[in-house]
Amino acid sequence: MKKFFIFLILLGLAAGGVYYYDPGLLGLDAPAKSAKKVKKGKKAKKKKKAEKPAAEAAADAAEASTAQDAPEEEEEMAPAEPAASPLSFLDNMEARAKAKAEGVPSLIIWYGSDWLPCAGKVVSEWTKLEKKGLPVVFGQIDERVGVVPNLHDRDKLLPCGPFFNLPAAVLLASDETLLGIYTGKTVLSAAAMEKAVKQTLARAPKYMKMVEKARTVDGIEGAKAAADALDMMPYPDAVRNNMLKDILKRKDPEHATMARYLYCMDHMGMFDEINAVLNGGKGADAKYKGNERKFDEGIAFVEKVMKSRKLKDELQQQWNSGLAYVYREKYNATKEPALRKKLVQIYRQVVKIDPKSEYGKGALRWANYWDDEFPYVFDEPYYDSGEMTVGFEKEWRVNVGKQVKGPGAYSFTLVPCKMGRMTSKGFQLYANGKHVCDANEPADKDTKTVTFDVPRALKGRVEVRFKVQCFDGWFGCAGEMVMKKL
C-alpha cells in the first residue's frame, strides 16, 4: 500500500504537477474542506466599511502597497480555513527553469499551505487563475513549516528578496528579470491578478528593451537605461529590483544620472547624502555643524536631484520631505519666519501627492505642528507624545461638551501619566467658537488644573482652549484631560 502511494507521488512529480506530497492523499490530514465564502449585501458591506477601525483600515492600506490594486471584492474571505490542498504548481526553481526553456515569464506565488489562514482562498483563486490562459509558467513557494530554515535562505528565494506578509507573488521574465510584484488583496483574487499581470505584461516589451540596453551598453548610457526601466515600475517594486540597481551602481559611480539617489537608497540613504552636503562631508570627514552648515547648498542639491527625473508618488514625497528637512534645519538655525512658512508649504505639498500614504499622513502632522495658525484639536480626553511641540507653544482645544451639562463650577485637570516636562497656561472656555469665560487662574500661570465658573447652559461644541509646550522628547507628554463638575 505504501509503495502504491509513493508511486502516486512519483507519478505526480513526473507529470510536473504535485511537487510536495499531499498529506491528505496519504491520509495524514483531515478531509479537505472548501473555503467558506460569505456573501455580503451592499448595505451590510457599506456599514462594515464605515465601522472599520483605523488600524484595520491602515493595515488594508499597507497590504495594497503596489500599484495593482484589487478590484472591489464581492466576497469576504472566510477566516481560518486551512488549505484544501497545496496548489499543483511547479516548485519555484523548476518553474523558473521551465520558463527559461520555453522563453516565457514565470509567475511565482509564495504562500503556505498548512498554516496560512487564507491559504484556502489562495488555492481556489490561483486554481482559477491558472485556467485564465495567461502566457506564464506557474510556480510556487509553498512554505510549510521547515521548508525555508532561516532569513538568509529566504533572502535568496527570489531576486527581489523575501516577503513577510504572505501570500505574495512575483512575475519574472524568462531570464529571471523582475517584472512585477503583487501583494495584499490582489493576490487573493484571480480577477485582480489576471488584470495586474496583463498590465505588467503589456509594458514588458518596452521595459525589457530598456533592461537589455542597461545590461549591454557600458557607462552612463547603460545606467540611464536602467533608470528608465526602473521608472516604468511602481516605486515599491523598483526599489526591490536588485539587478537594475546593481547596474546603476556599477555604471554610474559618480552619480552622473542622479538616478542612484532615487533608486539605490532608501530615505535613510537620502538623508545621509543631504546631511553630507550640509555638513561638508560624512562622519569624521564632516566640516561644519550647527549654524555653520551649508543649508543653501543642501537645498540646491535636493532640487537638482528632484529635477533630474520626473518623480512620481512616493519618490516625489520622499524628496520633498528631504527638501522640507533642509528648510526645517535652516529655520531651527536662523528662526526666519519665512522658512517656517516654506516648510509648512512643502509638507502640505507632500500631503497633496497622496494624503492616505504614510508620507501623506506624517507630513500632515508635521505641517500642523509647524503651522502657527493650526491648533491641536482633541475629541478624546487623552494626549500623547504626538501632540508635543518643542520650542514654541501650541493651542490645544479639548472637546468637553459631554462633561459640561449646565451652569456651575467645573474643574479641568491635566493628569500626566508620564513624567515629561510640560507647560500649560491661558485656559479659556469656548462654545461654538465663542469665548464663554476664562479659568480662575491667571492667564500666564503654568498650571495643570483650573476651575471654570460656567455662567449658563452651553450649546454646540464646548471646548477648553489653552497654550501648551512639551519639552520632553520621548513619550514625555502623555496623559488624560479630566473635566468634572464640582
Added chain:
Amino acid sequence: MLGLLAVSLSALEPMALAEAADSKLALAPLKSKKLPGAVTKALESGDYAAVQKAVVEALKGKEITHKDAEAVHLGMLHELIRVTGAEVMTAYAAEDKEKCEFLEKFVTDAEWLELYMTCGLVPWQKKTGVDVLYRIWTEEKGKVQNKALAVALASCWGGGETWQKPALETALPNKYNPVRRYKFFQKQEKKGLLHPNYPNLKPWELRFVVANPGQDWDDASYEFAAKAINLPWDKYGIACWSATYTGTSKFGDSVQGGAYNLPFANESWAEATLLNGGVCGAMSHLGAVAAMAHGIPSYTCGQPGHCAYAVRTERGKWVGGFGGPDGGMHNMIFGHQAPTSYNLMEAVFADDKKVARAYRKSFCARALETLGKDSEAEKMWRSALKDSPLHPFFRAPLHALMLKRGVSADECHDYLVKEMLPHYDGHGVAAMNAAADLAEVVKQLPEKKLLHIYKLEQIALATTPSSWAVKLDELVQKQAESLQNDSARQAYLTDMFTAHMQKGDGTTFGQLLEWAVKTYVATPEGSKLFNKAFAKAAEAAGSGDGATGESAEERNKKMQAAYNKAIVAAAQARSAPAFQALTNGALALSKPDYKAAPLEKAGELAGKPAKGVLMRLSTTSNYDTPMLHAAMMTPEGGKCHTAKEKTPTFIVELQKPGHTTGCIIRKTNGNEWRMKRAVVSTSEDGATWFKRAEIDDMPKEWVARFPDGTRAKWVKLEFENAQPDFAHISHFVTYTR
C-alpha cells in the same frame, strides 16, 4: 483551554479531589462548594479583613491537607487576601456594589480562583489584578468565556510582584485596555487565526502572549500585526525584519529623539514601525508583537546597546529574534535573566499535574503558618517542594520558617547537600539564589563543609545553560567574601574552575573567569592566588581526578589546554578583560614557536590598525590555538582553526567605536584553497549587522574597503562555504581613522 480544567466536572464526586483518570494532563479542578457560613457572610459585607478572619476561624477546625477541597479553597482565599491586601480588597469592594458582587463571585468560584492563584505571579498589594478580572467579567456579563486568558491578563497587566508600579496605572486607557486585548484574542481564536497550540496554553504561558503593558506595545499594534505580518508558525523569530532598519525617519529625524515618531503618533507602534522602519528596539517589539498577535508566546529583552526578542515555538523551547533570546527579559515570572530565568520557569511548570498539586500544598502551608502551626507548615512546604523542587516561591518560605525556628548550621548543611541541591542540576543560578537565604547560618560552618556546599553549587552552575546576560558576579562575590582567608578562597576558585573545566559548556565559565580576573588579577597577591587556583584546576580537570605526579611537560600541556578552553570561554562570554588576561597568562606560560607571515598590503587602507580587545570565533577545534587569537587582530598576526562548518565566523570587538575604513584578512600559509566566498559586516551594537564588503574568490590577502562614514565597534567576517569546511586565517586587522 481553561487551564487546569482538563477533565469533565461531571466525572467528579462532589468535593472529591481524586486525580483525574488521565492524570498525566492535570489535576482535576477544584469544584466550587458553598463556603462556610461565616465566610459567606463576611464576603457579602465586602470587609476582607473580616473574610480573612472568618477563613482562619473556619480553617482552625479542619485537618488541612491538599486533598481536602474546602481546605484548599479556604487556603487559596486566604492567600489571595494576603497577597492582594485585605485593605485593598475592602476598599475595592466599597467602590461600588457590582465590584463587591464580583469579588464574592470570583472568590467562591474555586476553579477560577485556582487559575489565578497558580498563574505564576499574583499582583502584590494592588487592586489592579482583580480589577482586570472585574472588567472582563462585566464585559462578558458575568460569564467569562476564557478564564485562563483573563487571569493571564490580570496577572501580567496587574503588575504587583513584577512591577512595583503596575503599568496599568500609567498606561493611557485608549492604548492599553485589558478588555480590548482579551476580546482581540477571543476573536482571533474564534477565527482560527492563532497558533494551533494556543488553546493548550496555561495562564502562566499566556502571560507571554498578552504581554507586559509596561514594556510592550499597544492594543492597536496587536490588531495591526495580526493582519500585516503573516509567516509560517516557526518563522516569527525573523518577523522583526518585516520593517526596514533605519535610524532616520521619513522626515529626517533621528530615532534617538522624540521627533522620530511624532508624525506617526496617530498610528499604532506596529504600524508606524512597519511602514517607517526603526532600529533594534522598535524592530524587536514588532517581531514580538507579530508573534504574540498570532498566539505565540514571546518577550522582548534588553541587551547592552541593543534590544532583542524571543519566541517560544514549543514548550520549553525559546528561540531568539534579532539577537535574542538572551538578555534582560521584559516579561518574566522568576527573574529577568535569559536564559536561566526562563529555563527555571519552564522547569517549574513543566509538569502540569505536579505543579498544580504543589500549589495546593502551598496554600495549605500558608494557612498552617497563619494558624501558628509552623512545624506542620514546614512539612507542608517540603511536601510541595517534593512535587515542584525548583519553585522559588515555595523554597523561600520554607527557608524563612527554618530560620524562624533557629535552624543550625549543620542542619542547613545536610538540608542543602542532601535535600535541595541534588534537584538543581542545570539550574545553578536558582540554586545559588535559593541557598543565599541561608547564607548567614551556613557561613558558621567549618571551612571544609562550607566549601563543599559551594562546590556543589558550582557543579550545578557548570551544567546550567547560560549566557553573557546572566549576572553571576554578586552571587560569587558574596560566597568569596564569606571565606575567611586566602587559602580558602584559592580552594574556592579551584573548585569553581575545576567544575567548569570538567562539565561546563563554557558560557558560565567565561563569566566566572571575568569576575575572577577583575577581582584577583589586579594585585600581585591576587594574581598569584588566581594562577595557583587555575593551575590546580587545570591539573584536576585534565586528569579527571586531580592526580599529581606528572612530568613538567605534561603539566604544561594540561595548563595550555586549560588556558585555551578558558580563552574560548571568555570570548564566548564576551569578556574582553578575561580574554586578554588569559591570553597573556597563556603566552607567559609558553609562547608557541610560531610567526605569522607579514601583511603584504598593510599600506593600502587609510587610517591605522585599530586596537581589538576581543576575537570571537564561531567554533574551535582540536587544532586551534586560542592563545593566538588576539594576535590575529594585530599586523603581527596570529592563527586559528575553526571546526568544519558552513559559515565559519570571526567577530572582532574594537576597543572603542570609530570610523572604520576597512580591514585586511589574510589566510594562513598552506590553506589558500579554502575560504572562497567571504563577507565582512560591521555593527555598532554587536547585534545589528550591515554588510560592508564581499568577495566570491578571496585571495590570499584581501583588503576589504568599507563605504565612507562606516562607524563600527564590531567587525564580522563570514566565510560562506558550499560545503562545511575549516577556516584558518592569520590576520583580521581593522583600520580606523
